[in-house]
Every structure is written in C-alpha cells, then in structure tokens.
Amino acid sequence: PAAPAMMGNVAVWKPSKTAVYSAGVIMEIFKEAGLPDGVINLVYASGPVAADTVLTHPDFAGIHFTGSTAVFQSIWKTIGENIYKYKSYPRIVGETGGKDFIFADPTAKKRELAIAMLRGAFEYQGQKCSAASRCYVPASIWPEVKEIFGAELATVKMGPVEDFTNFVNAVIDESSFDKLKGFIDRAKEDEDAEVIFGGNCDKSVGYFVEPTVILAKKPDYITMKEELFGPVLTVYVYEDEDMDATLDLVDTTSIYALTGAVWSQSRYNIEKIAKRLENCAGNFYINDKPTGAVVGQQPFGGARGSGTDDKAGSIFNMLRWTAIRTIKENFVPPVDYTYPNFQPDNE
Incomplete structure (x- = not known):
C-alpha cells in the first residue's frame, strides 16, 4: 500500500491471513516513522468480505494486488461487473503467480x-x-x-x-x-x-x-x-x-x-x-539465479499469467497511482473568432 500512499492516495491494506503479524509490525514501523492516521488503513478481514465491500464501493479507485492468478482474475472480473458503480475507472495492478x-x-x-x-x-x-x-x-x-x-x-x-x-x-x-x-x-x-x-x-x-x-x-x-x-x-x-x-x-x-x-x-x-x-x-x-530483485535497483514484475508487469519498485509503478492534469493559461486571449484564412485575399 505504500506506493499509492506515497503518490497522495488513501490506501486500505488487507493482508493475507497468513501475514497478519508481519503486516502489523510493518504498520507499527510506518506509524513510528510519522505516517499520519488514516493514510494507510490496515484491516483484518477475509478476502470475500473485503472484496464485497471494496469492489462495490463508488469511491473504489484502484487495487495493488499480490497473490494467486486465480484470485486476481476473479477480482478483475468483479471490477468489470461493477464498473458502472465507480466514480472513475479503477487502476488495476497485479503481481501474481510464476513458474x-x-x-x-x-x-x-x-x-x-x-x-x-x-x-x-x-x-x-x-x-x-x-x-x-x-x-x-x-x-x-x-x-x-x-x-x-x-x-x-x-x-x-x-x-x-x-x-x-x-x-x-x-x-x-x-x-x-x-x-x-x-x-x-x-x-x-x-x-x-x-x-x-x-x-x-x-x-x-x-x-x-x-x-x-x-x-x-x-x-x-x-x-x-x-x-x-x-x-x-x-x-x-x-x-x-x-x-x-x-x-x-x-x-x-x-x-x-x-x-x-x-x-x-x-x-x-x-x-x-x-x-x-x-x-x-x-x-x-x-548467469544468476532468477530471484533477488531489490526495490530501487531492479524493478520487479512479469506478464502473461504473472500479472500486469507494472514493475514494483520503479517509477513506472508509482506513476500508475497518479491522476495527470494538464493546465493551460492563456495570457493573450483572442478577441476575434475568425482565423486569417477567413479574410478576403488581398492582391
């Protein structure tokens, strides 16, 4: 959840049932480091319960998922079925299985x-x-x-x-x-x-x-x-x-x-x-083992059944959690709606 939060989003973090203790320790570290309450919200709930609430909520804006390919495909299907409910099109990032x-x-x-x-x-x-x-x-x-x-x-x-x-x-x-x-x-x-x-x-x-x-x-x-x-x-x-x-x-x-x-x-x-x-x-x-990617040094992720290949630990993943706004300010607005080609030819 840290990458979306770093880019200015509020995050709900639902860990695996087998990782609740480590998640709790990490959350304590975040808070000790000064993370304000409410930015990353660690919740302990079963997958189906969390999904039923999160994936049907109008404010759902994206998911950063790590887990099995089958579960990720199910999440994507549910998002598609609920797409009309959301205020925006959700960002979907997944890092799933591997062989x-x-x-x-x-x-x-x-x-x-x-x-x-x-x-x-x-x-x-x-x-x-x-x-x-x-x-x-x-x-x-x-x-x-x-x-x-x-x-x-x-x-x-x-x-x-x-x-x-x-x-x-x-x-x-x-x-x-x-x-x-x-x-x-x-x-x-x-x-x-x-x-x-x-x-x-x-x-x-x-x-x-x-x-x-x-x-x-x-x-x-x-x-x-x-x-x-x-x-x-x-x-x-x-x-x-x-x-x-x-x-x-x-x-x-x-x-x-x-x-x-x-x-x-x-x-x-x-x-x-x-x-x-x-x-x-x-x-x-x-000439190396296929493991050991380090955040900030070797961005990580794969495609096909392994996920969306958004490369966790890189700027590419971070940019997925931004909403880009382009601003134009005109200091010399036109005072005539016509363009030069509208004028009569001067011989």
Missing part, C-alpha cells in the same frame, strides 16, 4: 549452475513467486551438475527460524504443506517422474517439507507447469542437439512469465536465448 525457469546450455559452468539451482529453488522454502521451479539442463553436463547439486544439498540444514544456521524452515501453513506433499507423493508414483533428492514431509512439529528435486521424464509433467510455491524443483534433461526445441518448451509449457535465467558461457547463445525468451520473463537473469 520460473533456469535454462542451461552445454557451456554452462556446472558448479555455479548447481548453486544457483539450490539457492533459487530453496531459499525461503521456495515461497517466493520468483523462486526457481523448473530447470532445463543438457544431457552432456547433467551427471556432473547432479553430483555437485546432491553433495551441496546434503549439507543443507532444515529447522526452526530461531536457529539462523538453518537454510530451510517450515512452509507457511498446513494447506501449503498438504498441497506440496500431494505433488511429491504423486511424483513418487508416476512413471513420468522420479524424486531424485528429498521428498520427505513431516508436520508433527511444524510444516516441514524437505527440499525436493523431481526429475521429469517428459517436459509437460504437471510439476513443470503448475506453480507449487514451495521447496520443490523439477528438472528436465534435454539432448544437447535439441536446444532450440527445448527453448520452445520453455516458452509454451507454462502460462506464467515472471522470472527466468539463462546459464551459458557463449555470448552468442546468451543473446540468442535472451531474444527467444523475451516474452517468457519480466525479470531475466544471465
């Missing part, structure tokens, strides 16, 4: 790629819309990448957040745990997939999902397509000579276009892949 990719070519540095896969997929338990979720690795380098990745993953500690040496903590709630466990259990049974690392889940003392890597035996396996939002990475190994066809798969497999990364030591391939995948990721990384 973020890492694509490596045969020249990629193997250890660097393995570390990017581990960090990109498992930091914050993969609970980032930018988290690496699908990875395409050529067959010629996969055995060594797999070995390095497995050795590093074996050193990863999982446990509560109070211990700062734990790299992986619990996922956010039980519904997330159950969803992730369902996909992992399915991959263990499916002929088209194999769990090659991790796969254990335990909610006896917290919703802990072990960092898991699924090897997809076909490129359109379900975990290559659907956003999971957890510590699950799916790898598809392609034949080196099929690189161009695999780039087509990166483009068409998912409805999302949030973040993506290319790993290569060939400048020709980097330029080629970046051009081929220009519509696949609003934030595109070269």
